Each structure stands twice: as C-alpha cells, then as structure tokens.
Amino acid sequence: MIITRAPLRISFVGGGTDLSVFYTKERGHVLSAAIDKYVYVTIKHGPEIRGINVRYSESETVRHVRELKNDRVREALLASGIDDHIEISIFSDFPGKTGLGSSSSFSVALMKGLRLLRGDTVSARTVAEDACTLEIEVLKEPIGKQDHYAAAMGGFNMLTFNPDHSVEVDPLLLDFHKSVGLEKHALLFFTGITRDARDILSEQQNNTASRFSTLSQMAAMVEPFRIELLVGNFKRLGEMLHEGWELKRTLASGISSSVIDELYAAGRQAGAWGGKVLGAGGGGCILFLAEPAAHETIRSVMKNTAEKHNLEWFSEVPFQFVQSGVEVLMHKQK
Amino acid sequence: MKDFVGEFSNHTIDALRALPSAEIARALVILQATYERGGRIYVCGNGGSLALATHFVADLNKTVFSSHLEKKLQRFQAIRLPSTESELTAWANDVGYDMVFAGPLKNYIQEGDTLIAISSSGNSQNIIKAVELAHEYNVPVIGMSGFDGGALNRLADAKILVKTSLGEYEVVEGVHAVILHMMVKYFKNYFNFLADNGHMV
Numbered sequence: 001m002i003i004t005r006a007p008l009r010i011s012f013v014g015g016g017t018d019l020s021v022f023y024t025k026e027r028g029h030v031l032s033a034a035i036d037k038y039v040y041v042t043i044k045h046g047p048e049i050r051g052i053n054v055r056y057s058e059s060e061t062v063r064h065v066r067e068l069k070n071d072r073v074r075e076a077l078l079a080s081g082i083d084d085h086i087e088i089s090i091f092s093d094f095p096g097k098t099g100l101g102s103s104s105s106f107s108v109a110l111m112k113g114l115r116l117l118r119g120d121t122v123s124a125r126t127v128a129e130d131a132c133t134l135e136i137e138v139l140k141e142p143i144g145k146q147d148h149y150a151a152a153m154g155g156f157n158m159l160t161f162n163p164d165h166s167v168e169v170d171p172l173l174l175d176f177h178k179s180v181g182l183e184k185h186a187l188l189f190f191t192g193i194t195r196d197a198r199d200i201l202s203e204q205q206n207n208t209a210s211r212f213s214t215l216s217q218m219a220a221m222v223e224p225f226r227i228e229l230l231v232g233n234f235k236r237l238g239e240m241l242h243e244g245w246e247l248k249r250t251l252a253s254g255i256s257s258s259v260i261d262e263l264y265a266a267g268r269q270a271g272a273w274g275g276k277v278l279g280a281g282g283g284g285c286i287l288f289l290a291e292p293a294a295h296e297t298i299r300s301v302m303k304n305t306a307e308k309h310n311l312e313w314f315s316e317v318p319f320q321f322v323q324s325g326v327e328v329l330m331h332k333q334k
Numbered sequence: 335m336k337d338f339v340g341e342f343s344n345h346t347i348d349a350l351r352a353l354p355s356a357e358i359a360r361a362l363v364i365l366q367a368t369y370e371r372g373g374r375i376y377v378c379g380n381g382g383s384l385a386l387a388t389h390f391v392a393d394l395n396k397t398v399f400s401s402h403l404e405k406k407l408q409r410f411q412a413i414r415l416p417s418t419e420s421e422l423t424a425w426a427n428d429v430g431y432d433m434v435f436a437g438p439l440k441n442y443i444q445e446g447d448t449l450i451a452i453s454s455s456g457n458s459q460n461i462i463k464a465v466e467l468a469h470e471y472n473v474p475v476i477g478m479s480g481f482d483g484g485a486l487n488r489l490a491d492a493k494i495l496v497k498t499s500l501g502e503y504e505v506v507e508g509v510h511a512v513i514l515h516m517m518v519k520y521f522k523n524y525f526n527f528l529a530d531n532g533h534m535v
Contacts (some may be wrong), residue, residue, distance in 0.1 A: 121445060121472045154367060173359035176366075176524045180531070323367035328445045 002043040002116050003330040006109040007034035007322055008093075008100035009150035010188070010278060010287060012237075013244045016251060017219040018144030018161050019201075020136075021208040028161035028215075029222035030146040031172075031229075033179075034154040035319045039102055040091040040329075041109040045082065045117055052077070053087040072107055075138045080114045088113075094317070097194035099279025104147030107131040112152075112326045124325050125169070128152035142201040154325025158226050178232040179321050185234040185289050187272070189302055191263060192313035193283030195254075200280040203252040211251050218247050238273025238289030245276035255281030259309050263302065270294065270301040285317065342504070349496050349509045358513060361450075361476040361492035362520055368448040369410055376442070378415040378435040378464055379452035382507045386452055386514060388414050393518040401526060407534060410521075415439055415464070435464035443471050450476045454506040456484025456495075465489050478513065480506025 009032045017028030054060045054073050065083050068074035073088055088110070096102040111130040115122050122130075131148040135141045145167055149159050156172035156179070208215065221244055228236045245264070249256045256264075260277055263286060267275060271294030278285045290298055299316060306314035368375055375394065377387040394412040396403075416422045416438035425437040439449070449468040453461040456479035465486065468475050477483075477490025480498055487495045496509045528534045 121470065123472055155363060171360070171363060173356060173363060176520075176527060180527065180533070184531070322370055323363055324371040325367075327371050331445075 001330060001332050002113045002328070003040065004043075004109045004113040004116070004326060004328055005038040005040045006105040006112070006151040006326040007154060007324070008037045008039070008102055008105050009034050009147060010100065010319075011146060011150070012241065012276075013225045014159075014219050014222040015146065015279075016144070016204060016248065017215050018146040018159070019142075019205060019208065020144075020165070021205055022212070022215050022219075023161035024163050024165075025212075026216060027163065027219070028144075029219045030144075030159045030161075031157070031222050031225050032146060032150045032159070033156040033321050034150055034323075034325060035100070036322050037093040037100065037317075037319060039093075039105040039109050041106065041113050042087075042089045042091075043113045043117055044087045045085060047085055049085045049087050051084065055087075055089040071139055072103075072110065072134065076107075076110055076114055076134055079134070079138070080118065082114070082117070095190075095194065097196060097284065098190055099197075099277065099281070099284030101147035101150060101279065103197075104131060104135065104143070105151040107134050108148055108151040108326050112328065116328065116331055124152040124154075125149075127326055128167075142198055142205050152326045155323040156229070156321065158222060172226060172229065174230065178229065181232050181234060182229070182237070182289075183320055184292055185238070186319075187267075187275075187288045187290060187295055187298055188317040188319055189263075189267075189286045189288075190313065190315050190317050191260065191283055191286060192306060192311035192315070193259070195280070195282035195284060197280035197282075200252050200254040200282050203254060204280075207252055214247050214250060218244060234289055235273050235291075238275065240274070241276045241287070241289060242268070242274025245274070248276070248281070252281075257282065259311075260286075262309075263305050266301045266305040267298050270298040272298055345498070345502065345505050346508055349498055349505050350512065352497060353509070353513070354493065354495060357493050357495075358516065361494060362517060364448055364474050364476060364492055365410075365517065365521070368446070369408070371446050372408065372411070373444070373446040373448060374442060375410060375412040375448045375450065376415050376439055376464075377412060377450040377452070378439075378461065380458055380460065382503070383452040383454065383510070384414075386507065386510055387450070389511075390450070390514040390518070393515070394521070397518055398521045399525060400522070402529060402534065405529075405534060407525075413442065432459040432463055435460050436467045439464055439467055443467065443473060445472050447471075447473050448476065449473055450478065451486055451490070452478045452510060453484070453486050454480040454503050454510075456481065456486035458486075461486060462489070478510050480510070 011032040014030035065077045108131045128148040158170040160168040272288035272290040275288035379387045391412040391414045394410045425434045474491040476492040477486040478494045479486045480496045483495040
C-alpha cells in the first residue's frame with residue numbers, strides 16, 4: 001500500500017509564460033507557492049485485487065487499462081506497464097477546477113506513487129517532469145509546466161522556463177516573518193464558480209502571438225515581485241498582483257466575466273491593495289492582499305456580492321504556505 | 335599571549351564574516367519542510383563534531399520549544415547517530431568504523447527525513463557513507479564542513495562550508511557551533527512568533 005500527497009499552489013505572477021508557445025521564443029518566469037491543501041493518492045497492488053479499480057468523483061472497475069475513462073490514470077498506468085491487480089483512489093482537500101493547480105498536483109502524487117510501486121526512489125524534480133510528460137506530451141493538455149513543479153517542490157519558488165524546455169527552480173529563501181506575514185495579509189475566496197481551464201488556455205495559446213508583449217511584461221514582473229516579497233513589502237505586492245491581473249485578463253475572453261469583475265472590484269473597493277483570479281481564470285479562487293484591519297470589511301462585501309449572484313458554494317478558504325512538496329505518507333510492501 | 339588571542343579571534347571573525355548565508359537559509363528551508371511532514375532529522379559527526387551533533391539534537395528537540403512545553407504541539411524529531419554507544423561499538427567492532435553512521439541510519443531512514451552531516455575535513459569515510467545512503471532514499475543532506483569542504487561539500491544539498499586553511503579544526507568547530515545555534519534560534523523565534531500571533535493553541 002502506498003499513500004502519496006502533493007500540495008495545491010497559489011501562482012502570484014507570470015502565469016501563461018510557462019506555455020511552450022511563449023517560452024520557446026522568450027524565457028518564461030513564474031513565482032508561486034505551495035499551500036496546505038492537498039491531493040492524496042492511494043495505490044494498492046496485489047494478486048488479491050481483481051482488475052483495474054479507480055475511485056475519484058466516479059468509480060471505475062475495468063478489465064483492461066485502456067478501458068479507463070480517467071485519462072491521467074489510464075495513460076500513467078499504460079506507461080508504467082502495470083496492467084492488472086491494482087486499485088487507485090484519489091482524495092482531495094479542495095475541489096478541482098478552482099485555479100489552485102489541483103489536476104497537476106494529482107498527476108504529481110500519482111506519478112510519485114507509481115514510481116515507488118516500481119521500486120524507484122526519485123527526486124521531486126523527476127516527478128515534476130514525469131507529470132509534465134503525462135499531461136502535456138501524452139494527454140496534449142494545453143497547459144504550462146508551472147503547476148507540476150510547484151506541487152512537486154513545495155515552498156515558494158521562482159521558476160524559469162527556457163527555450164530548450166528545461167526548467168530552473170530557484171527556491172525563495174523566505175524568512176518566516178515574510179511568509180507568515182504574507183498569510184496574514186492575504187484573503188482567499190472560492191467564488192463558487194468552477195471552470196474547465198482547457199477552454200480558456202486553448203484560446204490563450206491561440207492568442208499568444210498577438211499578446212506576446214503582454215506576456216513579456218508579465219514575465220518581467222516576476223523578479224520585482226520576488227524582491228518585494230523578500231523584503232516583505234505587502235502593499236506593493238498587492239499592487240503588483242493587481243497590475244498582473246489587469247494584464248492577464250486581456251489574454252483570452254474567458255479569463256474574466258462580469259460576475260468575476262464585480263467580485264474583484266468589490267474586494268478592491270472594500271480596501272484590498274490588489275489581487276487576482278487564480279489559475280486559468282473564468283472562476284475558481286480570488287486572492288486579495290490587504291491590511292489585516294480591512295479584512296472583515298472585505299469578507300462581508302465579498303459575501304454580499306456572492307449572495308447577490310446566488311453563488312451557493314462561495315466561501316473563504318483559510319490557508320497556510322507549506323515548504324514541503326510531494327510526500328510519501330505511507331509505503332508498506334504488504 | 336595577547337597576540338595569540340587576537341589572532342585566533344580574527345580567524346574566527348573572518349570565518350563568520352564569510353558564512354555562506356544562502357546555504358544556511360537553504361538548510362533552514364529543508365528543516366522547515368522536514369518538520370511540516372513529520373520527518374526525522376539525523377545528525378552525525380566524529381569526535382568534537384559528534385559532541386556538536388548531540389548538543390544540537392537536544393536544542394532542536396527541547397530548547398526550541400522551551401516556552402511551549404505544555405502545548406500539544408508537534409516537535410522536531412531529531413536523532414543523534416548512532417543513538418547509543420552500544421550501536422557505535424557494535425558497528426565499529428563487527429563491521430568497521432566506516433559504517434558507524436550509515437549502519438544505524440538504515441534502521442530509521444525513510445523518504446521525507448533529513449540528514450545533517452558534520453565533518454571539518456568533509457572527507458571522513460563514515461560520514462560519506464551516511465550521505466550516500468541518504469541520497470539512495472532521496473533524503474536531503476545538510477553538509478557542514480570546513481577547510482576546502484571535501485567530498486561532503488560536493489555531495490550535500492545545503493553546502494555549509496566554513497572555509498579555512500587545512501587543519502583549522504578549532505575555528506571550524508567553533509563556527510559550526512555558532513551556525514547550529516543560529517538554526518536553533520531561528521526556530522525558537524519562529525514558534526514564539528506563531529504563539530504571539532495566535533497561530534498556536
């Protein structure tokens with residue numbers, strides 16, 4: 001029995017420059033951090049298990065791997081050569097399609113677990129690459145590489161995406177005053193709207209040529225963001241998130257919507273220095289940075305705005321940053 | 335006599351000024367991640383470095399939490415290698431001195447743990463064996479070395495090298511003690527900060 005988990009992440013600046021259509025022409029940069037919300041994968045393999053069993057929001061039992069509907073598990077198993085006697089279950093602290101990179105965290109936890117099952121102890125970086133290969137090369141997902149690295153490595157990282165497809169990971173050596181300080185200034189809300197990142201990212205991929213200079217500007221914001229984070233200038237970080245969001249929302253039509261715009265504007269009017277919609281956009285989570293004294297006002301304004309739009313699943317998401325990336329929680333031979 | 339005191343102090347001050355701060359920060363990040371996932375921290379060294387290892391284990395396990403001993407708070411799980419004299423002599427006598435750390439380490443080691451290896455020369459065979467075992471398990475190594483760093487500094491993930499001329503054991507071990515106390519102080523401040531800000535029940 002194997003149990004692995006990988007954290008979700010908050011991406012602050014540079015998202016979109018991790019797509020190969022961008023970074024093959026100009027180096028991409030992203031700054032992100034892992035949070036204490038996880039995707040868990042359990043794997044049991046043995047002669048007592050009949051067939052292939054996969055449990056997630058659905059439950060599948062099939063005779064042959066290629067019959068699986070869950071494309072990630074199907075392709076990962078096909079690549080691993082395991083073709084019978086296996087049960088894989090997936091648990092999550094937080095729903096998917098919410099902009100926190102959960103599908104890539106899942107792939108990272110899955111690839112780590114399958115490697116262990118084959119007796120391979122591999123580094124976080126190798127697992128990140130495994131997960132990138134699975135989602136981008138095999139499944140042709142229109143996504144970038146940032147989420148796999150964020151989930152595998154953990155902590156705060158500046159990621160650089162080179163034209164030769166290599167990825168540099170530069171961990172931010174952040175004092176606890178800064179990381180806990182950032183938590184104390186941050187507010188994270190789930191809008192209650194879920195979306196499929198693929199539609200937005202496909203449009204964004206197609207738009208890349210015409211939006212190239214915008215993406216360049218977004219990549220160039222990463223280093224200044226890193227410097228302000230290292231000194232703990234939270235107000236400036238909030239303003240930079242806002243500048244980044246203003247750029248990002250022009251990349252594809254679905255990134256924002258009138259409801260998202262209204263929620264975001266409400267938070268800003270209630271005192272937030274700035275913020276952004278996380279992930280591909282179109283729904284999911286909104287992050288704000290604001291003076292802690294303004295948090296109560298922002299909470300109540302956000303709640304009222306969400307109620308006005310009947311966003312039943314709207315909620316605040318308390319979180320902490322975590323340094324640890326993909327983890328093996330249990331590994332027993334029997 | 336005064337000249338000697340001044341000269342030794344200056345050597346130590348020079349070594350302190352040249353501390354690899356980014357590598358020490360990297361070590362703190364590794365320790366923080368290990369704490370979060372409930373991993374163990376193994377510490378080993380020979381002679382004076384073993385004494386440093388013992389001292390550090392006590393500080394990390396207890397002193398860091400001194401103001402919060404009644405709280406139901408997860409603590410560090412640091413282990414000095416080997417943890418008993420019996421294991422030390424059994425491995426040395428029966429197998430060889432090069433296995434006194436790697437041998438006992440294998441009883442505990444799991445992915446998710448961390449190894450702190452302390453060696454002034456960076457070339458002690460028993461230290462290098464422990465480092466190699468750690469890497470087999472994907473366990474990060476914080477290497478604390480002196481002189482030119484030796485093999486330990488090449489192999490470690492956090493490379494804490496106190497650069498001195500060869501054989502300056504006294505300066506290296508003294509500065510190693512300062513660095514270990516710096517780490518203790520960092521985490522002591524961290525848990526006190528969490529408590530002061532209502533993050534700890």
